[in-house]
Amino acid sequence: MSDEFTPEERELLASWSTPPPSPVVVDQVMARLPGRSWRGAAAIGAAAAAIVAFQLLHLPERGAHRSAERATLALGDRATVVVEAGGELVWAIDLWGAAVIEQPRGDVFYRVERGGPLVVHTPAGTVQVTGTSFRVEVENKMGTKTAAALGAGVGVVAASLVWVTVYEGSVQASTEAGALMVEAGGRAELQSGQPPTRRDKGPTTPSREPGVLEGRAALEPGTTPEESREFLVAERARLKAEVVALKEQLRTTQAPKEGGAESERATLDLDPETLAKMADKCELRWDTIPVGPEAPTLSQDWANEAELTEEEQEIVDRLFKEHHGQLVSRVQQAYREVTGDDTGGLSTYAMLMELDDKVPEVELKQVFQRLSAERAGRIPAPAELGSRPPVERVYRALTQSGDQLEQAIAKELGPEAAKRLRRVRDGWSSRSRSSYGCP
Numbered sequence: 001m002s003d004e005f006t007p008e009e010r011e012l013l014a015s016w017s018t019p020p021p022s023p024v025v026v027d028q029v030m031a032r033l034p035g036r037s038w039r040g041a042a043a044i045g046a047a048a049a050a051i052v053a054f055q056l057l058h059l060p061e062r063g064a065h066r067s068a069e070r071a072t073l074a075l076g077d078r079a080t081v082v083v084e085a086g087g088e089l090v091w092a093i094d095l096w097g098a099a100v101i102e103q104p105r106g107d108v109f110y111r112v113e114r115g116g117p118l119v120v121h122t123p124a125g126t127v128q129v130t131g132t133s134f135r136v137e138v139e140n141k142m143g144t145k146t147a148a149a150l151g152a153g154v155g156v157v158a159a160s161l162v163w164v165t166v167y168e169g170s171v172q173a174s175t176e177a178g179a180l181m182v183e184a185g186g187r188a189e190l191q192s193g194q195p196p197t198r199r200d201k202g203p204t205t206p207s208r209e210p211g212v213l214e215g216r217a218a219l220e221p222g223t224t225p226e227e228s229r230e231f232l233v234a235e236r237a238r239l240k241a242e243v244v245a246l247k248e249q250l251r252t253t254q255a256p257k258e259g260g261a262e263s264e265r266a267t268l269d270l271d272p273e274t275l276a277k278m279a280d281k282c283e284l285r286w287d288t289i290p291v292g293p294e295a296p297t298l299s300q301d302w303a304n305e306a307e308l309t310e311e312e313q314e315i316v317d318r319l320f321k322e323h324h325g326q327l328v329s330r331v332q333q334a335y336r337e338v339t340g341d342d343t344g345g346l347s348t349y350a351m352l353m354e355l356d357d358k359v360p361e362v363e364l365k366q367v368f369q370r371l372s373a374e375r376a377g378r379i380p381a382p383a384e385l386g387s388r389p390p391v392e393r394v395y396r397a398l399t400q401s402g403d404q405l406e407q408a409i410a411k412e413l414g415p416e417a418a419k420r421l422r423r424v425r426d427g428w429s430s431r432s433r434s435s436y437g438c439p
Helices: 007-015 023-033 038-057 144-151 225-252 262-263 272-280 300-304 310-339 349-358 361-375 390-413 415-425
Strands: 060-066 070-075 077-081 088-093 099-112 117-123 126-129 133-140 159-168 170-175 178-183 187-192 285-287 429-434
Touching: 060 070, 070 088, 077 088, 077 117, 077 187, 126 133, 133 349, 159 170, 159 178, 159 349, 170 187, 178 187, 272 361, 285 390, 310 349, 310 390, 349 390, 361 390
Parallel strands: 099 117
Antiparallel strands: 060 088, 070 077, 077 099, 088 099, 099 133, 117 126, 126 170, 133 159, 159 187, 170 178, 285 429
16 A cells, blocks of 8 residues: 555544554464474564564555545455545554454445454444455444544544444454344444344345245255355345334234235235235335346246246246346446445345445335335336436336246247246245335
């Protein structure tokens, strides 16, 4: 990294106390020293101290940044970060790749590469990872005092609330009162003096029905680790959404709704009365194929149930692949428009989760309010979609993709075969239900 810092960055660096050496660094230093008898222990200790001191004084990567606008930074080759306006970072990376980052305020997205330990210190606690993507949001609680503290150095803001959202991998969130492992799809709240607390990220994101993954059983032998992870992230989101829905049902009535629980999950052939009730709650249900790392293929059991020949199965697999590519492209386009960044190798589900985080909740509610009203026939769809918000366009594509896929299959196999294929399993293998509610 260049040594040319702005005056503000020099001020941040000057205010930061150099952290103690990583235990990994000490172990590696000791491992590099030749064996000695007990008589040489003092010499070994002195040599190790000298090397560690040299390492701390000659950090190969160090820097500071105070962001007036959204900025993307490379922290050596350990991480890429996106710092939102108002965010602040000071970082140092030692000779063996161990990174220490101070984030006293602001909203920062981290994409961490494999390497030594990486620790993010916040006013409320720490986040430690080895390779993942996650977000840390520091919400200061000092009102006007916060502005006065901007030049007072790292760590001076005592009253802070920190949110940690994990998109891929896992992190350990810690305060002085305890530690918590947060897996992909999870969120934690950190407050000084209190143990970290699991928090739902919010209302549902698109989720996958259990038991089906990429046309195979979710944990069937042969499923790759990437597929399993994608399934588990989506399944976690689906279960959270169901908890929200069940709580709402319990709150409004103790009696089961007409038609039972299955009618609440139905996505196909909904009658006008059901669509109207859903529009009253700004609710949408939809089915599509999974948008995991690779296009799904039709399982042999599913093909047999739908009475498809081998040739017809190959056609369906081809159409699955084409449709999968279109959906992934739509999500990537929306991600770039909303964040201003390249996808950076993020999975489709991780991009959708970040979109939900980036877009104000009221805007998401407005999107589902409009789409559910359109489906119920209360308002017409816009004639031109190019000027619509990116998040509306991507959810419009997802919620309409099931019908579009059926239409594509019908063109090649006929309407009856397409309808039979979709309905034999009550929809495509990913079925979702929104629960944001109305604005």
